[in-house]
Structure formats: structure tokens, C-alpha cells
Amino acid sequence: MNTFSDSVLTALNLVTSFDPALWVVVTRSLAVSATACLLAYGVGVALGAWLAVSRFRGRGLVLVGLNTLLALPSVMVGLVVYLLLSRTGPLGFLGWMFSFQAMVLAQFILVVPVVTALTRQVVEDVERQHGEQWASLGAGPWVRSLLLAWDERLALLTVGVTAFGRAISEVGAVMIVGGNIDGFTRVMTTAIALETSKGDLPLALGLGMVLLAVVLLLNALVAGLRRWGETRHARPAAADGLVGAQP
Amino acid sequence: MSNVHITLDAVSVQLGAQQALKCVSLRMAAGERVALVGANGSGKSSLLRTLHGLVPPTQGQVIQTPGVRQAMLFQRPHMLRLSALNNVALGVWLDRSRALNWRASKTLALQALQRVGLQSVAQQNGRQLSGGQQQRLALARAWARQPDVLLLDEPTASLDPHAKREIEILMAEFVAGPAPDKPLTLVWASHNLGQVKRLATRVVYLEFGRVLADLPVSDFFDPTLLAECSPAAHAFVQGELS
Numbered sequence: 001m002n003t004f005s006d007s008v009l010t011a012l013n014l015v016t017s018f019d020p021a022l023w024v025v026v027t028r029s030l031a032v033s034a035t036a037c038l039l040a041y042g043v044g045v046a047l048g049a050w051l052a053v054s055r056f057r058g059r060g061l062v063l064v065g066l067n068t069l070l071a072l073p074s075v076m077v078g079l080v081v082y083l084l085l086s087r088t089g090p091l092g093f094l095g096w097m098f099s100f101q102a103m104v105l106a107q108f109i110l111v112v113p114v115v116t117a118l119t120r121q122v123v124e125d126v127e128r129q130h131g132e133q134w135a136s137l138g139a140g141p142w143v144r145s146l147l148l149a150w151d152e153r154l155a156l157l158t159v160g161v162t163a164f165g166r167a168i169s170e171v172g173a174v175m176i177v178g179g180n181i182d183g184f185t186r187v188m189t190t191a192i193a194l195e196t197s198k199g200d201l202p203l204a205l206g207l208g209m210v211l212l213a214v215v216l217l218l219n220a221l222v223a224g225l226r227r228w229g230e231t232r233h234a235r236p237a238a239a240d241g242l243v244g245a246q247p
Numbered sequence: 248m249s250n251v252h253i254t255l256d257a258v259s260v261q262l263g264a265q266q267a268l269k270c271v272s273l274r275m276a277a278g279e280r281v282a283l284v285g286a287n288g289s290g291k292s293s294l295l296r297t298l299h300g301l302v303p304p305t306q307g308q309v310i311q312t313p314g315v316r317q318a319m320l321f322q323r324p325h326m327l328r329l330s331a332l333n334n335v336a337l338g339v340w341l342d343r344s345r346a347l348n349w350r351a352s353k354t355l356a357l358q359a360l361q362r363v364g365l366q367s368v369a370q371q372n373g374r375q376l377s378g379g380q381q382q383r384l385a386l387a388r389a390w391a392r393q394p395d396v397l398l399l400d401e402p403t404a405s406l407d408p409h410a411k412r413e414i415e416i417l418m419a420e421f422v423a424g425p426a427p428d429k430p431l432t433l434v435w436a437s438h439n440l441g442q443v444k445r446l447a448t449r450v451v452y453l454e455f456g457r458v459l460a461d462l463p464v465s466d467f468f469d470p471t472l473l474a475e476c477s478p479a480a481h482a483f484v485q486g487e488l489s
Contacts, residue, residue: 129325130325132296132301132321133321133324133325134325134341135301136299136301136318136319136321137337137338137341137342137388137392138341138342138343139341143341147327147337150327151327151328153328
């Protein structure tokens, strides 16, 4: 048996035997990314929806900046958060360095632009087509942004998955601000990097498998939710009374 | 004219590079049924949007009598993924001039649904309704706001003949108004000259953003008179009828 297949078998054994060392890291990873994504989702959806309906001087520049942040390097975020949270930094008084909170903050900063930019795009498409109707009913920009975001909630589920994928798979930022401390701030990606460098390939592979499985499961769940939602909200075929396609 | 609801005084509207309206002057009185006719791009929708305050005039002014309430129906109404009842209730609740709470809005919404014969689908998702039902739902949403002026942008375009007929009947019923002393003013854009003949009291013909004819319906459909008043409108009507 070669090294790869050997490692895969050992990794599978670790996963199926619920190895405590592996599952502690998995649980922590999920907790960090889920917390960061929930916070980022709340902020990003509100901000993105507002950007979609509001018009102000310099909006174009804001959008260019926002789209640039989509490609924000995670090590850069890690470095900035490190400087902010270090003892002499402006947020040093929080004492968050090398903690769960530090990792959440880093992932939050990484994910907010993703949620904001994608939400803005989704809501703006609807606003262009139908925003005037809601404005004519008396909905101001804030109300309109909330209504249209709520109406596009199925599309925004996919935005959530994209954000979670970005958060859980990044390694640079959590490595810098978390420190990869065993039993404290070690998460899946930092553990994979460490175990690979140590030559413990089965554990690294096992973690990689779990990471993939988590993302796969989440995608499947969201795809199922979307399908359920679309079936529930779908217009009946050959709807009576309408000639031609609906927008 | 004491019962004038809206006055347009030499209104011009520029939309990007296109001049949508050119020096349009009109008066809409209480109880009038004004049909806006003209080819695509003639300015009908722009005129409705200007009357409703969605597009500000670049020149001239739109004067609306204080206290006059308006509602507008779009060609393709947008319904949220909510029940039909909640879609209408939301329209009422958003009306800042009345500031009703949600419960009162729902009561009015239910009455409006009954008015358009959609009470049986009140709990169904607004998006699941057929095109004709959605248009009736949009009419209910507009009617629930108890407007004095109802603006409709090609309300029966892209509907099948049966659904068209249903909307026309509702339009005719709405015109009667909630009370004889409070007649509803109806202003709508239409390509359907038969519908215009059946429902309108006055016809405004637009071409390239200009009003080229503004006549009582009987005069508009009198070929000799129309040819004298506005050869362009006459040519349009002949083209549509041929």
C-alpha cells in the first residue's frame, strides 16, 4: 500500500472512530466560522441591501472598494487584526489576542465584504425591475431594502453558504491571530497545515475530509432549502390569464 | 375648474439622453376617465410616472390639489413572496398619510380582496397566482389605499381576453367610486382602442412626448373631427383600426 492510500485509510478510521483529537478541532472550527458568519451575515445583508437601493454621491467608489475587498488576502486581515489586538494596539485592552474572539473577528472582517457585495447585487437586480412600484406605495429606501432582501431570501441563502465556505477554509488570518494553540485556538485549517509539516498525513487528511464533508453538507442543505422554497413559491405552469412570459 | 385634482403646467421630462415629455399641459378633474394613447415610446408611461411623482419634471410643474390621494398600478405588478392578503395589507400599511397599524391594514386589505373577488385566495402566496389574478391583486392593493386618482400603466397588456375583461369590469366598477360624491379619477395608458372607447370620457394622444390631441372620447373616435384636430392622431387611430 502506498503512503496516500495508507493515509486515507487511517484518516477514515480517525473520522469514523470519532477520534477526540480530531473532533475537538472540528467543533472549534465550526464554532468560530459559524459565529463569524452569523455576525457578518446580519451586518452584510443589511448593508448590502441598503447599498442596493440608496443613491448618494460617491456610491460608485464605494462599490469599487467593496468589490476590491472581495479579494482581500486573509493574511492581510490577520496582520491588521493582529495589530489591532496586540497589547499596544487600539483594541489591545480587550485581551482577545490568541483567542476564540480574535479568530471570529478576523473571519468576520473577511466575510462581511462577501456578504455585502453579493447581497447588493441580488437586491439591486430586483430594485431595478420593481423598486419603483414599492416606492410608489410609500416604501422609502430602508423599508424597500428590507422588503426586497426578505423577498430574495432564497438567493441570499446561497450568499450565506459562500460566506461560510470562505470563512471555514481560510488559514492565514486564524493562524496569525489565533496562534494555532493546541486545545485552545487550533482549527481545522491550521491543524492541517501543522500536521502536514509534521508529516502526520492521516490526521491532516482526516481533517481535510471533514472540512469537505461540512461544506458539502451545508451546500446540500441549502440546495434542498432552495428547491423547497422554489417549489413552494413557483408559479403554476401555463398560468391562466397571462400571455407571454413573466419577468 | 374647482374640482381639478392634478394640473401639469408646461411639463418637460428628460430621462437620460431621451426627452420623454415635451411641454405637456393637462388638467385632470374629479371623476374623469382619461385614456392615454400613442405608440410605444410616445411618453404614456413617463406621463403617468410624472403624475404620480415618481419622475420629477425637468421643466414646468405638477400641481396636485392638497389631500388628493393617488395610487398607481404597473403593467407587471410585483408581489412579494407573501400571502395575497399580506401583499395588499403591506400596501396599505406603507401609506404614510394614513399610518394605519398592521391589524387595521389587514382589515382593509381583506375588504379590497373581496372587492376584486380574490378573497378565496387570500392566504395563497401572491407569486403563485396567475397573471390575471396578480393584476387583480395589484388593483386590490391600489384600491385599498382609497385613492381619489388611480393611475394605470397598460393594466391589461399581456393578459388573455378573459383576464382583460375581468380587469375592465373592475375598472368600470372603480370609476363609480365608493360614493357618488367622491368619484374616482382614472388615468390609464392603453393600446386597446376598444377599451378606450368603452371606458374613457376623454382621450389624450401622445407622440414623441408631446400631446397632439386632447379630446372627449366621442370626438376622438369621430374620424372627420379627429382628422381636422390632429392628423397624427387620426393616422394612428386608422392604423390601429385597420
